[in-house]
Amino acid sequence: MAAKTKKSKWPIVLSVLIPLLAVLTVVILFIGPLFGLHVGDQVREVFQTERTEDGSSYQQQFTEMEQEVVELQALLQEATNELVVREAEMNELQAQLDDATNSETNEEVLTQGTVQEMATGLEAVLKTYEEMSPKRAAALIDEMNEEEAYIHISSMKEQLRGSVIARLPAEKGATFLERLAQEGR
Template sequence: MKLGESMSEKENSHNKIQWFFLVIFIPIVFTIILITVILSLLGFNVIDKAKEFSSNIPIVTEYFSNDDKAVEEVDVVSLEQTISEQQAEVDQLQKEIERKDEEIARLGNEMTQLEQSQIVEAELANQAQQELDNIAKTYESMKPKNAANIISALPGEEALLHLSQVSIELRAEILEEMDSEQAASFMSRLANQ
């Protein structure tokens, strides 16, 4: 029976240990972690407060005070190095910004010049169209035979341009007054435009 009692005592001992971990230890650890996370998210520095609190405990005070001095010395050196690296990076980025600003100014000037040239081209095209309209009005005020003689005397492309500007009725009358081969050539070229 002693063997059975010994096993029963071991099982009771294991059950008590399991009960302690499951019911007391794990929930307390979980609660501490959860509270630490929540306080950290709310902006409360839990680690510094824990160091502050532990600095009042005599044995722990020596551990934290020595550690803080060493960490501060290492931090100062590493922070100075980081600052110098970041300053160099800032200087490089500042130069790049200046270069980009110059490029933006140059592109802005180019864009202004292109806009001005487009305006000039549009004005020239408008003037050319007005001149063609005036030429078409001149042909419309003439007799078809006289207009046909003038258009026949013009170079091919210019004659075709003048013919394309007049009304369809006048174009038909002018082509009727022209030589049939020349009229056929103009009609073919007008159809291909």
């Protein structure tokens, strides 16, 4: 009879233990969060894979986004490198521009000095023309290049200018008179 009692205890134990485990599981999953136990969320994450509208898993989307971030970082690095190269080119061009500007400024200073020297020299030459005969002055001017000769003629006093132009070859004299008229001298 003792053997029969042992057999009868197992169904009773199982019939009490299984409902007790079920009640305990329900309490942990549904009432546990009220007391700070979030076991249900962790269990759901393990057993459930959420799907997006297109049917792919969030993990797959996350992986794709990570790949896109890596590609964007590579593009950003390329753009940064290109920017560095462009900045170097810009600095080089700026240096060349500064050199050219300094060079032009130096040339202007030299040119201004040269103009002043030429003006002083021209005044001396004009005094020399006044002291020589118009025929001799015309002969000297006829030997100069046209631009330099014009500068000398245009700088002379009107009376001397007329005498010198009258003694120049006709074509050259006409050219000088035409330019003087255009400039209003």
